[in-house]
Amino acid sequence: MKQQLEYKELPKDRDAMAPDGSEIRLLAETSRGSMVHCTLDPGEVSAPVAHRTVEEVWYFLEGTGQVWRRHGDQEQVVDVAQGGSLSIPVGAHFQFRATGDRPLRFVIVTMPPWPGNDEAYSVPGHWPTSSRPPST
Numbered sequence: 001m002k003q004q005l006e007y008k009e010l011p012k013d014r015d016a017m018a019p020d021g022s023e024i025r026l027l028a029e030t031s032r033g034s035m036v037h038c039t040l041d042p043g044e045v046s047a048p049v050a051h052r053t054v055e056e057v058w059y060f061l062e063g064t065g066q067v068w069r070r071h072g073d074q075e076q077v078v079d080v081a082q083g084g085s086l087s088i089p090v091g092a093h094f095q096f097r098a099t100g101d102r103p104l105r106f107v108i109v110t111m112p113p114w115p116g117n118d119e120a121y122s123v124p125g126h127w128p129t130s131s132r133p134p135s136t
Helices: none
Strands: 023-029 034-040 049-051 055-062 064-071 074-081 085-088 093-098 104-111 120-122
Touching: 034 093, 064 085, 093 104
Parallel strands: none
Antiparallel strands: 023 034, 034 104, 049 093, 049 120, 055 085, 055 104, 064 074, 064 093
C-alpha cells in the first residue's frame, strides 16, 4: 500500500480526550508513527497511566510543568518547559501536571501509531489526579 503525503494544520478544537485526561488534537500519521498536540490546563494533573505496546517522545512547546516517570528500577520527576523533550518507554508509568499560569502544550510522537484508548491502563500515581481517569 502506498503511503499518502499528509499535511494538517493544528485544529482549533480538540479531537479527543486522552486516557490521562489531557486534550488531544490529531496531527500527521504514517504506518510507523503518529503525532498529536497535547494540552493540559494550568493547575491540572493528569491521571497516571502506562502503555501496553507504544512508546512516545514528547517535545514541549509552551507552559511549565512536571512529568513523573517510573520504568523498572528508575523513577524521576523532571521539570519541563518550552524546548525540552523526553521519552516514555513501553510500559513506563507516567503522570504530568501543568504548574504555571499558562496551559502546558506539547507534541507527542507515538510509535507505532496510537491503537486506541485500550492502549493505556491506570497505574498508581505520584500526585493526586485532577483530570478524568482513563477507562479500563
